[in-house]
Amino acid sequence: MPGIDKLPIEEALEDSPQTRSLLGVFEEDTAAISSYYHQLFQAMQRIYDAQNELSAATHLTSKLLKEYEKQRFPLGGDDEVMSSTLQQFAKVIDELSSCHAVLSTQLADAMMFPITQFKEKDLKEILTLKEVFQISSDGENQLSTKMRNFHLMLFVKGEVMEDVYTSRKKQHQTVMHYFLALNTLQYKKKIALLEPLLGYMQAQISFFKLGSENLTQQWEDFLTNIGTSVQNNVAYFHITFIPHQVKA
Amino acid sequence: MPGIDKLPIEEALEDSPQTRSLLGVFEEDTAAISSYYHQLFQAMQRIYDAQNELSAATHLTSKLLKEYEKQRFPLGGDDEVMSSTLQQFAKVIDELSSCHAVLSTQLADAMMFPITQFKEKDLKEILTLKEVFQISSDGENQLSTKMRNFHLMLFVKGEVMEDVYTSRKKQHQTVMHYFLALNTLQYKKKIALLEPLLGYMQAQISFFKLGSENLTQQWEDFLTNIGTSVQNNVAYFHITFIPHQVKA
Incomplete structure (x- = not known):
């Protein structure tokens, strides 16, 4: 992966204007x-x-159709053709619901997981490190002032030196961590964008494949029958009922 | 469509206990x-x-990817490979979004329209007629009482007779309308259930067909390339960056 910008870790410890400016860009x-x-x-x-x-919602629709038989319709509730037709509908909608469930799981794993990780881990880590870095920088500035004052007083104690040493060491670690995290982000940023998009697309492709291979053909046969039946019913309704209504 | 129960319209005008009881069942x-x-x-x-x-949401995702180029990333914002890759992603997600839009439209026309019509027209009409029917029945009862009182008084005027005639005629029309609406519902109830289910399934089949025929193949070629590229990036990242991080 060529052309990735990097903060020079080796210059992290030198608080030069160039490094400060580059850090600003990052x-x-x-x-x-x-x-x-x-x-x-x-x-x-x-x-x-x-x-x-x-x-x-798909699952609920299938569930409602399965419950049709249990409804207490005083009229025509014992219509077995209707019941079995609705059971078949419930079955195919169940299969559709399974396809949707697979898609949901794949989206969770292949799309939401990587982008959430990037947001919650990488980006948050940098925010935290930035805060620590700023506190540390402020501390460093205070320490420098303290040092200068001590020097002015020509009174340098061993304990102050140790204080300075420990603090410097801690601060350098923070700076290095922060710089590394900023560099890591530059390496990760493309993958972090492409990975969830890729997962999203692949999940969609699987969904279309699953749908068209497993469902379309068997549904089409079933639906052609139902479709004819419904159209016959509509025709019957128009022929036998509408004239009766008009007559009345 | 055999075995459909009907309220006898011809008996609508006779307020017999049998008709009342049958009406109750309907x-x-x-x-x-x-x-x-x-x-x-x-x-x-x-x-x-x-x-x-x-x-x-699909449309928004595609829109965001199109806006990638306009983002002001100070680092690597001029990466043309990344820009063109994201434009391609935007394009395929746009196509997916179009498929979704077609599905939405078909669901509106073939599923929501018939079931909404049935709910808002047929079922509501019956509710309205039922109210009118009940008011009318109450009116009829009051009128009968009025009539009885007049008869008791042996004082029957022509205007009262006309009153009774007009009211009876109106009430009979209401009863007939109500009975007809209840009968119509019996004819329509199966179609009203099957039609939106059929529309729903057919819209889904079209969606799967559209998705697998138009998108899957071209997506797969594109995604295989991207997939390899991402995996190379991940490999590169692990080889060149992680050791550096550990070293530091």
């Missing part, structure tokens, strides 16, 4: 990534939620 | 239909709403 880029990926995350979350709702 | 059946179809309507409305939300 921080700006990180903020832009954070904002853009957050919008994409929300759009994907909407897709995922809608897909789950679709699965649930 | 009203009970109508209430059961109303309750069951209302649940089914709500489930279908949920499917339709979720499908619309899915279309909108």
Whole structure:
């Protein structure tokens, strides 16, 4: 992966204006990534939620059709042809619901998981490190002032030196972690965008395949029969009932 | 369509106990239909709403990807390979979004329209007629009492007779309309259930066909390339970056 910008870790410890300026660019880029990926995350979350709702609503429809037999219709409730037709509908809608459930699971694993990880782990880690880095920088500045004052007083104690040493060491670790995290983000940012999109598309392809291979043919046969039956019913209704109504 | 129960219109005018009892059965059946179809309507409305939300969220995702180029990323924002890859993703997701939009439209026409018509027209008409019928029956009872009182007083005026005649005529029309509507419901109830289910299934089949015929193949070629590219990136990331991180 050529052309990836990197913050020079080896210069992390030198607080030069060049490093500061470069850090500013990386921080700006990180903020832009954070904002853009957050919008994409929300759009994907909407897709995922809608897909789950679709699965649930499809399942509910199938469940209602299965309950048709248990309804207490005083008239024609014992119509076996109707009952068995609705059971068949319930069965095919159940299969559709299964396809939707598979799609939901795949979207969860292949789309939501990577983008959530990136948002909750990588981007959040940088935010945390940035805060620590800023606190640490402030501390460093205070320490420098303290040092200067001590130097001015020409009174340097061993304990102050140790204080400075421990604090410096901690601060350097923070800077290195922060720089590394910013560099890692540059490496990860493309993958973090492509991976969930890829997962999304592959889940959709599987869904279309599953739907067209397993369902379409058997549904079509069933629906052609039902379709003819419904059309016959509509025709019967228009021939025998409408004139009666008009006559009356 | 054999075995459909009918209220005898010719007996509508005779307010016999048998007719009253039969009417009670039809009203009970109508209430059961109303309750069951209302649940089914709500489930279908949920499917339709979720499908619309899915279309909108898919469209938004594609829109966001198209806007990638306009983002001001200070680092690597001029990466043309990434830009063109995301444009391709935007294009295929746009096509998916079109498929979803077609499905939404078909669900509106073939599923929501017939079941909404049945709920808003047929079932509501019966409710209205039932109210009118009850008011009319009450009126008829009051009129009978009035008549009886007049007879008792042995004082029958022509205007009262005309009053009775007009009212009776109106009431008979109401009863006939009500009986006809109840009979129509018996004829329509199966179609009203099968038609939206049929529309739903056919819309789904078209969706799967559209998806698998138009999208799957071209997507697969594109995604295989992207998939390899992402995997290469992941491999590159692990080889070149992780050791660096550990070293540091």
